[in-house]
Amino acid sequence: MKSKLFVIGKPIKHSRSPTIHNFWIEKYSLNASYNKLEVDKTEIKDLIQQVRDGKIQGFNVTIPYKKIMTDFVDEVEESALRSNAINTIYMVKDKIIGANTDGIGFISSLKKDLSFNINSNTNVMCIGAGGAAYGIVSSLIDLSPNTIRIINRTKSSGIKLIKHFEKFTQSKKIFETTLS
Known part of the structure; x- marks a missing residue:
């Protein structure tokens, strides 16, 4: 049976995920398909049920x-x-x-592509404070860099991201800089 995988959102037309994922599906001869699906919030429950049903x-x-x-x-x-964001849905046993x-x-x-390791002597800069930044900053915190500087166009978004992660850092290690 061919595995059916999707990326969902609204809008979704811009997504390059199917191109990227289908490249690897083809390269490794996987019996799967990966497509984009524009859905309304009201349709998410049905998609979850389709995962439950296999x-x-x-x-x-x-x-x-x-x-x-x-x-x-x-x-x-x-x-x-920790990132307050889910970007992957899958099923294990019945959950x-x-x-x-x-x-x-x-x-x-x-680490793999750039041979770059982050440690307590590293100062890190994260450009952007959107959805993916929350997941990235969460993982950066685990590596305990010296500082994490958030650079963003809008100050309020950068500050919101910093405030979200203050409870996960032992000292004031996350800073904001606005691009304007």
Whole structure:
């Protein structure tokens, strides 16, 4: 049986996820398909049921639904709890799991592709304070860099991200700079 995977959001037309995922599906000869699906909030419950029924094996989540997916899943991984955003839905045994893979994917790329390691002597700059930034900053905090500087166009979004993570840092290590 061919695995059915999706990325959902609204709008979704802009998403390049199917191009990227289908490249790897083809490269590794996986029996799967990955498509984009524009859905309204009212349709999410039905998609979750399709995962439960085995009709869909899972899906990724983008704007505007990352922050509301906790309402639809049985369990939330720590990555998603801390970042307050779910971007991946899958099933284990009889439970629908919500995860956030933004941070772990970003950190993995830094290490593998750039041979760049973050430690307590590293000063990090995160450009942007949108949805993916929450997952990335969450994973950066785990690596205990010296500082994390958030650079964003709008000051309020940068400050909101910083305030969200203050409870996860032992000292004032996250700073904001506005691009304007």
